[in-house]
Amino acid sequence: MNETIRKATWLELFYDLIFVVAIAKAVDTLGHANQGQIEFESYFKYILIMIPLWWAWTGHTLFANRFDNDDLFQRLMTLGQMAVAASLSVFIDPDFDPNYLGFLLSYVALRGLLVLMYGRAAMLAEGACRDVAKFLGLGFTVGLLISLSSLLFTGPWKYVVLYLGIIVDIIFPLLGRRYLARAPVESHHVPERYALLIIILLGESVANLVSSFESVAVSLQTVVAAVAGFLLLAAIWWVYYDNLERRIYGQELGTGQAVIYLHLALFIGLGGIATMIGFAIDPVLAVADYKLLVGLSTAVFLIALQLLLQIYHPKAERAPLLRNAVITLVLSLAALALAPTNVTVLLAMTGVFLIHAISDIRRQRAI
Structure with a gap:
C-alpha cells in the first residue's frame, strides 16, 4: 500500500x-x-x-x-x-x-x-x-x-x-x-474520486426533483412524491457511502478495475433513478412505462452495488449481504407488480430502499 x-x-x-x-x-x-x-x-x-x-x-x-x-x-x-x-x-x-x-x-x-x-x-x-x-x-x-x-x-x-x-x-x-497490477492504483484516491462522481449524480437527482416540483401545481400527491424521492436518495447515499467508507476506502485495490467498471453501471442506474423521481412528481409517463424505467434503473444500480460489495467484503460477511439483496429484489418485484400509480410505485420503492438501508445498518452493527 x-x-x-x-x-x-x-x-x-x-x-x-x-x-x-x-x-x-x-x-x-x-x-x-x-x-x-x-x-x-x-x-x-x-x-x-x-x-x-x-x-x-x-x-x-x-x-x-x-x-x-x-x-x-x-x-x-x-x-x-x-x-x-x-x-x-x-x-x-x-x-x-x-x-x-x-x-x-x-x-x-x-x-x-x-x-x-x-x-x-x-x-x-x-x-x-x-x-x-x-x-x-x-x-x-x-x-x-x-x-x-x-x-x-x-x-x-x-x-x-x-x-x-x-x-x-x-x-x-x-x-x-x-x-x-505492477503499478497499483492509490487505494484512497480512486474510491474517493468515484464517490464524488456518485455525489454529482445524487445532486442531479435532487435538481431533477426540484425542477419537476416547480413545473407542477402543488398538491398532496406532488408533495408525497417529492418527499419519497428525497428519502430514496437518502437511503441510496446511506448504503453506498457507509460501505465505501468501511470496506473499500483505503483497501488494497490492485488495478482498481472492479471499482472503475462497476461504477459505469452505478452511473447509468442513478441517472435513471433521477429521471424516475421526476416522472413520479409530474406523472406524464404511463404507469407501465414508468414501472419499466423504475425496474431497469434500480436493477442496474442494485446489481452493480451488490457486486462491488461482494468483491470487497470478507467472505464471512457476503452471505448477509446477499440475503439483504435477495430481500430487496423480492420486495422490489412486489412493488412493481402491485403499485397502481407512478407515485405509489415510487413510495413502494422508497420503502424497499429504506428497509435495505436499515438492514445494512443492523448488519454492520452486528459485525
Whole structure:
C-alpha cells in the first residue's frame, strides 16, 4: 500500500464541475415522454451518451491517481481537457446527426490531451510506472485513431466506428490487467474520486426533483412524491457511502478495475433513478412505462452495488449481504407488480430502499 494518502486536488474538483452540465444533459435524454412513453431509442441513446462521459472522466482520474505531480504542464493539460469537456457537453443531444462532428472532435481532442499526458509521464516516470504509462498511452492512441477514422464513414457506420474506438479504449486496460497490477492504483484516491462522481449524480437527482416540483401545481400527491424521492436518495447515499467508507476506502485495490467498471453501471442506474423521481412528481409517463424505467434503473444500480460489495467484503460477511439483496429484489418485484400509480410505485420503492438501508445498518452493527 502507498505510504502517502492521495486525496483529490482542487483542480480535480474543478474538473468534476465541468461534467455536471454534461451529465445533466445526458440524464435529460430520458426525461421526455412521448405520448406517455419513453421510446426504446431513448434508453439506447442515454447509454451511448453516458459511456463516453464516464470514460472521459475516468481517463483523467486514473492518470492523476498514478502520475499527478501538479506541475505547470499537467495543470495546463487538465484545464485544456476541461475546456474540451465543456465543448463536449454542448454537443450532447438525443438528435445525434447534427451534433456528430462536434461531439467526435471534442471527444477525440479530450482523449488526445490525455495521450499527451501519458507520453510525458512515460518520459519522466521510472520502472513499472513508466511501462504502464507507455502501455496506456499506446492503447488509448489506437482507440482515439479508430474513433477519429469514423470521419471516413457515413450513415450509421460512422457511429459504429466511433464507438468501436471507445470500446477498444475501454477494453484495453482490461486486457493488460496483470501488466497494470505492477503499478497499483492509490487505494484512497480512486474510491474517493468515484464517490464524488456518485455525489454529482445524487445532486442531479435532487435538481431533477426540484425542477419537476416547480413545473407542477402543488398538491398532496406532488408533495408525497417529492418527499419519497428525497428519502430514496437518502437511503441510496446511506448504503453506498457507509460501505465505501468501511470496506473499500483505503483497501488494497490492485488495478482498481472492479471499482472503475462497476461504477459505469452505478452511473447509468442513478441517472435513471433521477429521471424516475421526476416522472413520479409530474406523472406524464404511463404507469407501465414508468414501472419499466423504475425496474431497469434500480436493477442496474442494485446489481452493480451488490457486486462491488461482494468483491470487497470478507467472505464471512457476503452471505448477509446477499440475503439483504435477495430481500430487496423480492420486495422490489412486489412493488412493481402491485403499485397502481407512478407515485405509489415510487413510495413502494422508497420503502424497499429504506428497509435495505436499515438492514445494512443492523448488519454492520452486528459485525
